[in-house]
Amino acid sequence: MSNIITVKDMNLWYGDHQALKNINIEIPEKSITALIGPSGCGKSTFLKTLNRMNDLVPSVKITGDIRYNDTDIFSKEVDVNSLRKEIGMVFQKPNPFPMSIYDNVAYGPRTHGITNKAQLDEIVESALRDAAIWDEVKDRLKKNALGMSGGQQQRLCIARALAVQPKILLMDEPTSALDPISTSRIEELAMELKEKYTIVMVTHNMQQAVRVSDYTAFFLLGELVEFGKTDDIFSQPKDKRTEDYITGRFG
Amino acid sequence: MLNQSLSPKRKRYEMLMKGLMLVSVGLTAALVLFLLIYVLSQGIPNITWELLSTKPSYLTEKIGILPDILNTIYIVLATLVIVLPLGVGAAIYLTEYASNKKIVALIEYAAETLSGIPSIIYGLVGMLLFSNSMGTCLMAGALTLVIMNLPTIMRTTQESLKTVPQSYREGAFGLGAGKWRVVRTVVLPGCVDGVITGCILSVGRILGESAALLFTAGFAHAVNGLIAGLTAPGATLTVALYVYAKEQGEFGVAFAIAAILMVLTVIINFAATLVQKHFAKRRSI
Amino acid sequence: MKTRKNSKKVNHAIQDIKWETEYKHQQKKRNRTQTMENIIHGIFLLLGLITVGCVLLITVYLVISGIPAIKEIGIADFLFGKEWASTAAQPEYGILPFILTSIYGTAGAIVIGVPIGFMTAVYLSKMASPKVKSAMQTAVSLLAGIPSVVYGLVGMLVLVPGIRKIFNVPDGASLLAAIIVLAIMILPSIIKMSVTALDAVPKEYEDASLALGATPVETYFKVSVPAAKSGIAAAVVLGVGRAIGEAMAVMMVAGNVPNMPDSLFQSVRFLTTAVSSEMSYSSGLQRQALFSIALVLFLFIMLINVTLNFFLKREKE
Numbered sequence: 013m014s015n016i017i018t019v020k021d022m023n024l025w026y027g028d029h030q031a032l033k034n035i036n037i038e039i040p041e042k043s044i045t046a047l048i049g050p051s052g053c054g055k056s057t058f059l060k061t062l063n064r065m066n067d068l069v070p071s072v073k074i075t076g077d078i079r080y081n082d083t084d085i086f087s088k089e090v091d092v093n094s095l096r097k098e099i100g101m102v103f104q105k106p107n108p109f110p111m112s113i114y115d116n117v118a119y120g121p122r123t124h125g126i127t128n129k130a131q132l133d134e135i136v137e138s139a140l141r142d143a144a145i146w147d148e149v150k151d152r153l154k155k156n157a158l159g160m161s162g163g164q165q166q167r168l169c170i171a172r173a174l175a176v177q178p179k180i181l182l183m184d185e186p187t188s189a190l191d192p193i194s195t196s197r198i199e200e201l202a203m204e205l206k207e208k209y210t211i212v213m214v215t216h217n218m219q220q221a222v223r224v225s226d227y228t229a230f231f232l233l234g235e236l237v238e239f240g241k242t243d244d245i246f247s248q249p250k251d252k253r254t255e256d257y258i259t260g261r262f263g
Numbered sequence: 264m265l266n267q268s269l270s271p272k273r274k275r276y277e278m279l280m281k282g283l284m285l286v287s288v289g290l291t292a293a294l295v296l297f298l299l300i301y302v303l304s305q306g307i308p309n310i311t312w313e314l315l316s317t318k319p320s321y322l323t324e325k326i327g328i329l330p331d332i333l334n335t336i337y338i339v340l341a342t343l344v345i346v347l348p349l350g351v352g353a354a355i356y357l358t359e360y361a362s363n364k365k366i367v368a369l370i371e372y373a374a375e376t377l378s379g380i381p382s383i384i385y386g387l388v389g390m391l392l393f394s395n396s397m398g399t400c401l402m403a404g405a406l407t408l409v410i411m412n413l414p415t416i417m418r419t420t421q422e423s424l425k426t427v428p429q430s431y432r433e434g435a436f437g438l439g440a441g442k443w444r445v446v447r448t449v450v451l452p453g454c455v456d457g458v459i460t461g462c463i464l465s466v467g468r469i470l471g472e473s474a475a476l477l478f479t480a481g482f483a484h485a486v487n488g489l490i491a492g493l494t495a496p497g498a499t500l501t502v503a504l505y506v507y508a509k510e511q512g513e514f515g516v517a518f519a520i521a522a523i524l525m526v527l528t529v530i531i532n533f534a535a536t537l538v539q540k541h542f543a544k545r546r547s548i
Numbered sequence: 549m550k551t552r553k554n555s556k557k558v559n560h561a562i563q564d565i566k567w568e569t570e571y572k573h574q575q576k577k578r579n580r581t582q583t584m585e586n587i588i589h590g591i592f593l594l595l596g597l598i599t600v601g602c603v604l605l606i607t608v609y610l611v612i613s614g615i616p617a618i619k620e621i622g623i624a625d626f627l628f629g630k631e632w633a634s635t636a637a638q639p640e641y642g643i644l645p646f647i648l649t650s651i652y653g654t655a656g657a658i659v660i661g662v663p664i665g666f667m668t669a670v671y672l673s674k675m676a677s678p679k680v681k682s683a684m685q686t687a688v689s690l691l692a693g694i695p696s697v698v699y700g701l702v703g704m705l706v707l708v709p710g711i712r713k714i715f716n717v718p719d720g721a722s723l724l725a726a727i728i729v730l731a732i733m734i735l736p737s738i739i740k741m742s743v744t745a746l747d748a749v750p751k752e753y754e755d756a757s758l759a760l761g762a763t764p765v766e767t768y769f770k771v772s773v774p775a776a777k778s779g780i781a782a783a784v785v786l787g788v789g790r791a792i793g794e795a796m797a798v799m800m801v802a803g804n805v806p807n808m809p810d811s812l813f814q815s816v817r818f819l820t821t822a823v824s825s826e827m828s829y830s831s832g833l834q835r836q837a838l839f840s841i842a843l844v845l846f847l848f849i850m851l852i853n854v855t856l857n858f859f860l861k862r863e864k865e
Contacts, residue, residue: 085265097761098265103755107755125270273766276766277766284671285671287667287668291668298691299690352591356595370596370599376853379852379853379856380849381795381845383820383845384610384842386824388609392609414599441584474820504701505796521701532693
């Protein structure tokens with residue numbers, strides 16, 4: 013299996029504060045990689061660097077090399093909008109736009125220039141099917157998305173991200189605002205989606221990492237302490253700090 | 264695939280929107296600058312000590328705006344003295360006493376309605392209500408302005424009362440103080456900033472007002488003391504500007520007044536921001 | 549022994565009486581404070597209801613003084629009559645020219661003022677650096693604070709001659725001049741209120757759009773603006789209210805002749821200026837007709853207020 017993202021010697025500062033220190037990681041294609049660690053450890057910051065959402069923070073400075081399929085994502089030739097089209101993102105709090113369900117999903121494709129109604133219908137349907145929410149919403153596509161439950165909203169956000177046909181899906185604690193039933197639906201969905209997409213998921217919940225991920229990266233104080241197959245990390249961690257964390261001694 | 268930049272269509276959209284935004288901001292900024300510079304440059308050369316310190320005389324054919332300045336000060340004082348207790352009282356009722364949501368909604372709706380009514384209608388009603396009974400005089404104008412400025416004082420006081428922590432009131436009630444005592448000792452001191460902000464905004468509004476005063480306070484230019492002034496007809500600076508520009512074609516005097524009003528507007532704006540900043544800081548400590 | 553017992557009893561009795569009087573005294577005092585509190589409550593209630601009273605007073609006065617002339621002239625002749633000649637030997641009281649002028653003038657001001665104000669607001673809320681934003685907000689507040697007669701004066705001496713020269717018309721005091729002055733005067737309300745609405749759009753919406761590969765500009769116009777649409781609509785309605793109610797500035801630049809607004813260069817009279825231009829010398833039916841005009845204007849304003857409240861409520865939700 014090849015690696016879709018390669019990060020070499022990456023450092024990130026917010027003003028004077030170094031939030032990420034010397035990160036090296038290779039993320040394998042069509043798999044789920046979980047980023048775990050105590051809050052404030054830099055895992056979300058790292059995730060947001062991959063689709064360059066950190067660019068929006070005024071005082072941010074990044075050094076090192078991040079390659080997506082051998083392209084340096086910070087190189088001048090790279091258009092950040094095309095990068096974000098390839099690397100989609102799902103946020104912690106479900107954030108559908110205050111528009112109809114259909115318009116939410118169609119927003120991305122429309123932005124990227126698709127105006128043909130039939131084509132849009134097709135994209136919307138397949139994205140909603142992929143996000144396992146089609147059956148629930150097919151009769152109310154014109155209804156406002158804010159009327160849905162939190163779990164449905166989050167799956168709609170996943171559908172919205174899928175509609176621009178990304179290769180990677182970044183998920184920033186996608187279930188932290190949801191109830192257990194909605195959480196397990198999102199987890200099942202993630203496991204189905206990895207057939208087609210690469211998923212990088214920040215999670216606060218170690219059981220979730222064990223349940224869904226193939227690989228796990230443990231972050232602590234801005235450093236990547238350990239990275240490997242999830243089974244290995246949780247059964248025989250190499251680093252003492254990882255062991256302490258997963259056995260619940262801190263965090 | 265990543266190096267493919269925006270499609271021409273998206274690029275055009277981007278450029279168009281950015282261009283329109285910049286043009287609009289530029290226009291707005293240029294407009295403000297033009298108005299400031301034009302009015303000041305036309306007005307300041309016409310401001311002389313004689314203009315400020317005399318009244319108009321048909322004998323010497325000279326115009327002085329002293330009466331208009333005095334009238335403006337009188338009408339501001341009279342309006343504030345009357346509107347403050349009313350507006351502050353109404354705000355206290357809404358935040359401290361009112362328990363019936365319908366009454367609160369009714370009062371707030373009425374206040375919003377009042378602030379939407381154009382000043383010419385105030386002028387007309389003020390004429391019917393006050394000038395018809397007490398004659399055209401500054402007091403009639405002031406009473407009209409009281410109604411106009413009531414919502415402003417009410418709103419700013421209400422906003423500042425909302426920032427008085429509930430725990431203060433509970434603390435005072437816990438000590439066995441009656442409602443009125445709590446209002447007097449805890450609530451009233453807490454609304455000082457709202458009252459001051461409201462006063463500044465009202466002064467600004469009174470300075471700029473003309474349509475509501477034309478038929479209530481009239482447009483005479485006599486120098487009077489405070490009491491005599493309030494019972495006699497008189498023009499404020501703004502009304503005088505209108506009369507000199509529109510009726511008499513005295514553009515030099517009109518511009519001098521305009522420049523004075525402009526400077527006052529700038530000062531009032533500054534004062535309002537300063538006061539708001541000052542109180543916001545104090546509140547956050 | 550006995551006496552002592554007795555004296556003890558007496559003492560108890562005295563004590564009881566003392567307590568009782570004390571208690572009664574306290575109760576009386578409490579009752580008195582209660583009455584005091586009730587009176588004060590009543591006073592504040594009255595103060596609170598003053599605004600309601602004012603609205604009622606204004607409405608009643610306008611209706612009472614506005615109805616007689618409409619009755620005498622006839623509602624159709626009054627509202628749809630094309631000619632206003634209040635001082636002629638055969639007076640005509642048709643206010644259609646004023647109504648149309650007010651509507652056209654307001655519409656024109658909206659057409660010019662809203663796009664400029666809206667675009668400025670989007671820039672200030674989303675793209676401007678904090679320094680530019682605060683400087684421009686100061687400038688906009690200043691624009692809002694300038695008295696309308698100053699706008700009128702500048703309009704009289706810059707705009708009116710300008711229009712005369714540029715379009716080569718005999719008199720620049722016209723509908724067009726009024727439209728431009730009104731457009732400038734409604735700018736601050738539109739900018740301020742739109743900026744507030746746009747500032748309140750949750751950042752999460754914008755993040756989601758950016759993460760889908762939309763550019764910042766696309767995000768602002770396709771996500772932020774639709775999310776703030778109720779607030780922006782309220783800003784436009786507020787602008788309509790300001791424009792239709794403005795009297796003095798318009799009085800100084802519109803030429804003030806009761807023509808039908810057939811062209812932009814026509815000298816025209818608005819509902820507001822119709823009231824103010826004849827009030828000082830009017831009498832009899834003419835004066836009553838002026839009150840009727842004010843009533844019509846008031847009805848327009850009430851309609852606008854209702855619309856404004858509708859949008860503001862939606863914005864809150």
